Amino acid sequence: MNTTNISNVRFVEKFTGREVFNFMDRFKTDDDCIAYLAYNKWGNGFACPSCGHKECWEGQKAYTMVCKSCRFIESASSNTLFHKVKFGLKKAFYIAFEMSTSSKSVSANAMAERLGVQYNTAWLFMRKVRVAMESSEQHPLTGNVTVDEFVIGGYEEGMVGRNSLSNKKKVVVAVEKNGNLGINRAYAMPIDNYSAKELAKIFTKHIDASSVVDTDKWKAYKAIAGYNITQTKSTKDSFKQVHRFIQGLKSWVRGIHHSISKDHLEAYLNEYCFRFNRHQHKNTIFHKLTERLIEEKPHNRMMLSKMRLKTYEQRRLRIRMELMVKGQLGIAA
């Protein structure tokens, strides 16, 4: 498809930088945003989402295409996470800009106030952005990596060390070290307990098998096969990079979001790591995020709440199992 013949798709330059005034200047209207979507979606050619056909006509409505084979009509925002945003594309773009370019972003409450929209709609779109922020798992950590775990929700009274029965939200992190002080990239994900099976998840998802991995002396790490793991006693000095990362993450949760429900913890961790891992590419981070928002299939609230329900069921089951183990619940109950 020669896009220059299609008035629906005009060339738009990639937005770079983090300056809010430049952003406001560039995306003044919903039309500026839809033009940006159209070019990024069809700039390299059209592919029908229904039948895969590559040829199209321009639709009657601006920024729509009609498949020449099956007559499917597609708008620039459909089949993307921008599909049917209630408050208009301009505000949706602003949310994506804020969540990608600011160092900490803001809570859904603050975003709703800032944009004059309902809390629920702000929350839902921010949740969709977090879907787009999920790691592609294509660039695992390499070199010197440290793995550690922590809990979100603070210190638990009466619980010492790793306690899998604790109701605190458990998180495992892996950081790729840069020399003795810096961190190149990091990943964090929720775990149900501190077993080898749970801890191994971050290895298979985010750590290259060629890496040299440091962990503390926790026995479960011994059972993780296929990695070069060295276990040393955790001291302030030996684990300073990973501890600094954990501190930053925890203070972000406390300072911006106050508390995060277990069902959405993974999404928030994805958001944090997405920004952290691109701290050297802040200029193009907004554009990259929009590309991902275009590529992702739409997630509506029902899909998100189904996800929530699934995790809720798993949690209920887990609590029952834990109570059984503790002997507080009869097996027949």
Ligand SMILES: [Zn+2]
């Ligand atoms: Zn088609």
